[in-house]
Amino acid sequence: MEPFDFVSPTTIEEAVKTLASAGDQARILAGGTDLLVQMRAGRRTAPLVVDIKGIPELNVLSYDASKGLTLGAAVPCYKIYEDETVAKVYPGLIDAAFLIGGIQIQGRASIGGNICNAAPSGDAIPAVIALRGVCNVAGPNGTREILCEDFCTAPGQNALKNGEILVSISIPAPQANSGANYLRFIPRNEMDIAVVGVGTSVQLDASGQNFVSARIALASVAPTPVFATEAGDSLAGKAVSEEAIQQASELAMAAAKPISDMRGTIRQRIHLIGVFTRRTLNIAIERARGG
Amino acid sequence: MISNQVLSEVEFNVVGKRPLRPDGVDKVTGRAQYGDDTNLTGTLRAKVLRSPHPHARIKSIDTSKAEAFPGVRAVVTAKDLPFASLSKDELGGEYTALKYASDHMLASDKALFKGHPIAALAAVNAHVAESALALIQVEYEVLKPVVDVREAMKDDAPLIHEDLRTNDMGETGDKPSNIATHMSYSTGDIDKGFAEADLVMENEYTTATVHQGYIEPHNTTAFWNSDGQLNIWTSTQGSFQVRGTVAGVLRIPVSQVKVIPMEIGGGFGGKITAYLDAICAVLSKKTGAPVKALMTRTEVFEASGPAPASWMRVKIGVKNNGKMTAVEAEIAMDAGAYPGSPAMQAIVCAFACYDVENGKVDGYDVVDNKPKTAAYRAPGSPQAAFAVESLIDEICGELKMDPIDFRLLNAAKEGTRRIEGLVARRIGLVECLEAARDHDHYKAKLDEGIGRGVACGYWPNRGFQSSVVMTVNYDGVVSLIMGSVDIGGTRASIAQQAAETLGIAYEDVKPTVVDTDSIGYTFITGGSRTAFATGLAAINAAEDVKSQMVSRAAKIWDTDEDDIEYVAGIVQHKSDEELKFTFKDLARQLATTGGSISGRASVDPTGEGNGYAVHIVDVTVDPDTGKTDVTRFTAVQDAGKAVHPSYVEGQMQGGAVQGIGWALNEEYFFDDSGKMMNPTFLDYRMPTSLDLPMIDTVIVEVANPGHPYGVRGVGEASIVPPMAAIGNAVHAATGHRMRSLPITPGRILEAGWENGRS
């Protein structure tokens, strides 16, 4: 690991200014569970590391029934799943927070870091897309919002411009009769990178028998996380049935454009997208019905 | 349900009990001194520049920029090793061996695997060393690599060593080849045997390159003093082995090298080869300072010694009643960059569980562009057992015969002549099979979706040299000094054997592992030999102490030694009941009656008892994902005598767990250019605790006649059966016969697609 300078700004303004002037010489540090690993492996160099954990806005974790969830970009996973309200209202988010790494990693790793790292396999990203998450960004030209599904642009690349940081993620309050779930496939039971991952959210009608809407997002089957809109939209207005779920899973499979690598083959991944779309939809439906 | 059973035949006072381990407190409090804890004043840090190519000719190395980098104290390449300045004529018959050993440490002409050391440097700290490494310029001519054992055997394969010719049963081949050795054993008449069979089955099997996965990476600190003395502090299974290798490569007398073995964080056979020691030594000589090197995990994967991948063809003939009539196997294993795969052990182990009249086995030791393989727990045997025990399961299926009944019918026993010609002494395979058959687990009803598999495994166990010295302190506590590095609790188990022999308490024996200057030659801790062979040395040393204690009593009582006996820790006059010393009483008198007593023994025993294991495993396989979960696992093994049953159970469980990893997920994954893609614990998937059930154990005790307490080795047989047992269970659960390891979820899905049901 090469030596680097380290700064720890305490305001967004200060962070933005530092980043804007350092350009591509700087890297942002949240939990560091991606960044430090990459730096030690020589995959990234960063003459300047900017630790954003000292900025209050990045540590916010607040829920309001009207505004929904504001999740500071640096909040570590354990704080999310240990927060009783958040755990109750957003089980679909907790699924992902609970999966990332093991207990030590969860003590540091943030959802913001997971999204910004923009790995095709990032577990939180499909979960947040399914939950209609919005990324709140601050930069030299003020603030802007980016839909989570538009945030990742290529493996390891995101939509942030020079000097910009992700401040927080907003997730709307769940609609009535809605439920969400994230599942991934790994060959072991812990400590692995998703061979595929599927995040879904569904809204049912009051009877719990019909879909009002659904969102489906996929991990590890394309250069970026995939928002499988056709698959989700195919459920809108349909009765909850095995057939409808099967059809949605086939559309999700069609949206998957994976590669073969040491973690899985194209055929295996597409097949698993079908399996996990069905499994995760069924769990989301159960949750929507209050199960 | 009893999860750990010991089926004991004989009871002793100390042997067979479960006392605390002497190294326990230091280990749990973090005080134990491992290699990386060595911090001598002024230590420099070394880093190794490694080849990015699996196969390349080194055209030039320019170290000038690195040498000029602030903080760098010395740079070495192969030119700094003695081999570079010795001619073929001077070396004669030694040439090839020295070239291989020297080049393995620092490549002189070719890089033979990704990670092959090309140069190394010492700097004021590790960060400076790492930065400077990037300044060494190496010009390579990249050559076509080969990383598959069967590909490497082909006539048109890229040649790893231009001058290597096959040793074919003692005859040297007429042209260069990657096949270093072909070896064959046969017994009886296999044509006749197969002709007599009612059923003959034959299949091919492959296994992947796997790593031992010890937690502690390789590390070394070397200090070459100005008086010529070279001291090496390192993590090794064999301090004398390191001493020999380093002295050999550096062309200095062994006595000029002292190796201080530090606590070891796992080895499993992978910490026998010396990787960093000679490099640090030469850097130390150049700088006059101690030099320390520590591998990263990636370096461990890419440049230490994994176990070979294998290709195997097995053919077995049986009568309708299950009796085996003939067996045949061809086993090819890749040794990596330099010859020395365990193919020869594999062919000896392949059918060692069975008593068959007619057999033929052929083994091929093949070089290719992978790191030079090293020993890994029962080297060669697990691969062979995967093939043989899988085929036997298929045969049992065809014959509709219970797999344990089949094995009992054909089991090797005392007097069975094995394929390499050795006749088995008293062995415990039958007893292990019976214990498995009678176990709860084997009798338990199979729930829907569960597949059950069984398999056996063999490891001969080893003897070889060990030395022990014992001194009697004036308080009656015995210091037990040995050269065997303690990986699996041998300080305790050897102290127990000493205490048993002396008739004193375990707590009154204080074991210490010492450096190579402080004890006689002791072979590695490996081959499941230490509790047996170093145990024997301790027993003999204790006998030496006993006879000296008797002489001392004779002197004190002014009587004849023949009038005195040593019984259960008491030195007593045979006829005069008044004359009696406890061990401690006599010890207290030593200072005033002639001085201290030390006993000593060096042994090279041949009475090792072969080890057998039988495993039962239950699995479920998710039909949608192909993922296998091991739901129940029982390991049965003959320990001869379990000196410390907890450590025997630990060995059985550890072997089973490594076998489960080998079976399901572990593999070196190579890209098209021959580079390992997964040199991290993230992608080299060893099982975590969440992937494992509790491993139940049954220790069977069939005494080894070659040891006073019946001890056999126990460290290795337990890694042999799991792969086949799991493959057999997966077949039972899914109907898919998996003939390639690892049995990954993807492979199970593919098998389903091929068989037309997904």
Ligand SMILES: Cc1cc2nc3c(=O)[nH]c(=O)nc-3n(C[C@H](O)[C@H](O)[C@H](O)COP(=O)(O)OP(=O)(O)OC[C@H]3O[C@@H](n4cnc5c(N)ncnc54)[C@H](O)[C@@H]3O)c2cc1C
């Ligand atoms: C052992 C281990 C296991 C893991 N297991 C998983 C797993 O199961 N699933 C999974 O998805 N990931 C896993 N990871 C990866 C990693 O832990 C996650 O991606 C984690 O969420 C990253 O968060 P972090 O806070 O540590 O990010 P950091 O490493 O601090 O940052 C990640 C990247 O995002 C950038 N960044 C961070 N915050 C901001 C911000 N506010 N604005 C702009 N850019 C920012 C950084 O510059 C960096 O490029 C694992 C990692 C390890 C080491």
